[in-house]
Structure formats: structure tokens, C-alpha cells
Amino acid sequence: MSTAALGRVPFIPEAILRAHHVHEPADDRFRAAARTRQALLREAKGWPIGLWATDTDKARELGSFLAPEHGDANFITPEIAKLARREVAWREDDALIDTERLYRNMLSSMPACFNLIGPLALDPRLATAVLRRLAPDFVKKVNATLFEHSPARRHPAFTHDRTAFDTLFKVTTTAGEHGFVAVEVKYTESLNEPPARLRPRYDEVSQESDLFVDPNHPQLRTAPLQQLWRQHLLAYTMVKNGLYTTGRFMVIAPSLNRVAQEAIALYRTHLLPGGIIPFEAISYEQYIEAIRRSGAANIAALLHDRYLDFTAVDALITD
Template sequence: MAPEFGKPIQQLPLIPANVLKKHRVHEPLDTRFRSAARLLQALWREDRDLPIGTHVGQDGKSRKLGSRVSEAAGMAGGNFLTPEIAHIARREVVYREIGAMIDEERLATNLLSSMPLAFNLLTPWAQALERATGYLRELLPAFTGNAAQLLFEHSPGRGDPRFTADYTAFDALIRYSSFDGRRGFIAVEIKYSESMREPMPEMRPRYDELSEASGLFTDPTAPALRNNPLQQLWREHLLAQSMIDNALYDEGYFVVIAPALNYHVQEAADAYSSYLGEPEDGKIHFVNLTLEDVIEVIRLSDEAHAEALYRRYCDFWLVDGEMELNAPRLGLPTKRTLRKSSETAPVSANPIPAEQPAKRRRSPRKTNESATD
């Protein structure tokens, strides 16, 4: 059943090829969510007059891709919501932890990537830790601590045999102290368009050792934990637990944040939860949050940031509107309604030159991964 105007969209559409081709985002291997998200990013780019970027295929040929910005626009901060976020992202890249794997070209030019989403979502938290504490208390009912520091692309020790002995890392980590002085952390994994079927790393004997010793699972030897779509969650959860077991911290959370409509991630998180035992003291708590819920908590104290995030990553009514504007009318009059958020959303970052006002967009209200994310 088609969504009713003014109400949340519960299921994304199969977008007609002509609409995708119009915005240079027709990628036949995209999942349904990725296709809609790719179009949403192209609309966001077009509204801000950011020049289209290119994708280089496996054959070495380059082509325009609507979900990317040009290299020049990317270097000027075009993939970030504000100049301040762009500036901090650049500094985080140059001062990244030794061994941290950050694809700088992807971060700068790929609108669909979860890497810039991590910076766009969390950078303002680092600049206002008291506000971040309030967000965490709303999102994590058992949380009573005070946020102290935010780190991006963090690992306690890449390749260190005390941990997972590999290069597994968290998108972000928030250190905190609890009301009774316990040292804690919140490890964050952010997903946007991923299908949880991305290429798997080599399964290491250390993972099995940690799984058995962790006390996290009802069946630590379950094959499903070692395969897609669960293996990444399993590995990161093991890394988080090893940080407590090695006395770096006293308590912690492993938090996944993804759009509610990305059914691949939501189904994987639900399935993963079914393998977990009852939470105990000294064990990492696993929490699955929707990106929309996080944005609404941000909205309580920072309307501008929340609206910019929602418009950029979650406003799929704009996708619906673009389909309607390009659909055969069959004798029906064209009906266009201006969505308020499109009028008022903050301008995306572009420190050089000064920011350009966004256009007004009118709208009603990897099973197989593409290599063009």
C-alpha cells in the first residue's frame, strides 16, 4: 500500500529506471534501500548546486554518478553539513590513529558513504559534551554517565593480540565516567546504505577464543556469527568486550545506528540479538538505534542540526515526490506540495567559496552490492 501523505513512510518504493537515469543514479545491483538512498543523495547534491562526481569502474572507465560530488567540491567540504564539520573531519583525517583505515577520497566525495555520515552526525557532540551527555541519557535508558571525549575510527590496538589481533575498529567511540567513577565507553557502528553482505575478512582463531571467553553468547560457536550478515557485529562486539577484559574500561555499550528503512541492517541487528545472553555486570550491552530516533533526540536541543541530518539522510518523501513529478499523469493534474524542511534546511558545507543557498525542491510532503556506493 502506498504511503499516505504526511505520515512516515513504512516501505520504500522500487524507483522507475527513468527517474534514476535522470539523476545519474541508475545502478541495477543496488538494493531497494540503497537505490532510494542514492537518489536522495543526488537530490541533496542538486539542491545545493554541487557539481556531480565520477565513478571509475573495474574496467578503468569513468562515468558521472549522481551520488558523488566532484573532487574539487569534495576538497572544499561539499560532503559535510557545515564548514565547521568539514574542518574537523579534515583534522581527524590528518591526525588519525596509527593504522587507521580512512579512504580520504570516499570521505570527501561519496555522498552515500557512512563515513561522512559519522562526522555529520557526531561532530557537534564533541563540541558540546554536556549536550552529548543529554542525548545519551535519552537514547540509553540505563546510561547515567557524563561524556568526556569522542574519538573517530578508533581501536584500542590494531593488530594487538590482547584484542582481536586484526584491524577491526569502531566508527566512533565516546568515553565517559559514570556517577560512581567507573570508566566507560560507547562504541558506535554507523550504517547507511550497507546490506551487511559486504566482503568478509579472514576468520581468525582469535575470534573463536574471544567468543568462548566473552560470556556474551548463548552459543559462542554458532556458525551464523561467523558469516554475513552477522560477522561484523560479532567481531566488533568481541573487540568491545576485550577492552573491558583487558581492564581498559569498567563498562561499555556497543551501539549500531542505521536508518529504520534499511531492512538489511535492522534484520541483521535483530538476528544478532537472538544470539546474546542476558546482560550482566562487566559485559558489553548491545543496543540497536535507528538513525531517525537519534535525530529526533538531537532535535530536542538543536533543531538546525537535526533538520539538516533528516533532510540529507532520511527524508524519503523527497524520493516519493521525485517519482510523482516524473510519472505519467494519465490525465491527472500535476500536484506539487512544498515540504517545509526543504525550505528551512541548513546549507551544506562549502567553506570555499561562501555557502550557496539551497534550491527549493518541490515534492509531496550488498545481497549483490554495487561497486558504485
């Protein structure tokens, strides 16, 4: 039996989790397996374990947490580590970038975003090739790649808050239009984060956007859908305000993260067909395969090893 053959990660015995300093009772099935995978990678590479603490707990060793001096190890290449440092230094005003998550938390979607998207930001030709594979009816050329991007945080003409996209690709579309692909990256996250404070502006945009079957539905305003709803609204306002002619909103999440995939499937049920901002859901497997088929087999292999290869975890169970 293996994760690759069965299409699901194993339940890991508590004794194994404790042995690798990754016993976290709040973890769901996928998060526990992914945390173990990252701990095993850290151990295999000889990277020192980091100390993790909450507001209520004292610092303790956590197998999926890196020591401060090894933060660059959270990225699959030195070039991506350098890119991350540059983006942190020149981030947009009021951008939410948690440097501890970025450099030390091996489970966070923040370093995952740089690992997945960074190679495209560093190579515009690769970016165009990959986006053409993911959205062949929409993307002709990628012109720029932005991280933790919002057109105008807290501006009343948009969503009047700090909502942003993990990445935004500025593109020329197949129809020759000035467009974008806005991307949200998830890794082990369940989309059950605490919801943002509801604002009157959300209701206004939701009702006028013609994106939703019922723009006032309570499910859109609570976890696990509220973040996707707010980001979709932001994407709509970018077209409404004339920044772009057209756009798409895309979520990238592992297929094995079933909690996230169920949330994405639920979100789809709230969408009207033919909306002005189409919604796309891409798995890590699809995304990494698009990178491989675009000629960056080495990058694809590094990403597969980091995020999709559970062989070492399977071995803990079978051995």
C-alpha cells in the same frame, strides 16, 4: 502516498534513476532511494556531479558522487568539514579512512558518521545530553569522543586485527565507573560486506566472553553478522584488559534500511541476556530526535533533511 506515511521508500523506475545518473542494478530498494535522494540534493545545491570508477569500469558520472573540489559539501556544516579534515590528519596509526568515500561518496557511512557524531564531538555538553537520552541508565557524562578508534590494532591481547569502531565515547557512568559507548554507524550499507579472514583469536574471545548463545555458531563468522561479532569481541577485550570498567556496543542505522535492520535483529538472537557488554540498536530517527530534544534543533533539522527526508524522491514518483 509518501515514504513518511507508509514507512517504506518507493521502488524507483529505471528511467528516473537513469535521468539522475543513479541507475545501479546492484542497489537494494533503500540504497536506490537514498542514492536518488542524495543526487537530488546535489542537483538542488548546484554541486557538480563526480566521476566514479571501479577497477573494471571506466570513469562515469554518478549522481551520488561529488566532484573533488566540492568534498566539503559532504558534511552538513563547515565546522564538521573542518573536524573531518582534522581527524583524517591526526588519525590513529593503521586506521582505515578512505578519503574518497569520506569527501565524495554521499552514500557512505563514513561522512554520515561525521555528520551524526561530529556535532557531539564539537560540543561536549551536547554529547552528554544526547547520550543520556540514548542510554539513561548508563551515561552520566561524556568525557571524550574518538573517531575510527581501536585500543591497539593487530595486538594479540585484543582481536589481533584491524577491527575498530566508527566512534567511541569515553564516559563516566551513572555508577561512577570509567566506561565507554562504542558505536558503529550504517547508512545504506547492508552488512553484507566481504567477511574478514577468520583468526584463532576470534574463537578464543568468543568462547570466553559469555556474550553468545553459541559462541561457535557459523552465522557469527559470515555476513551479515561477522562485523558486529568482531566489534563486540573487541569491546569485550577492552574491559577484560582493564582499559575500562564497563562498556556498551551500539549500532546506529536508518529504520528504513530494512536489510540492515534484519541483520541487527538476527544478531540479537545470538546474544545471551545480561552480557558484560550490552548491545544497543538505535535508529537514525531516534538519534536525531535525541539531538533535537537536547537543544540542537538546527543540527537535527540538517540531519533530517540529509538522511530522512524523502519528499523529493516521493515527488518523482507521484509527479
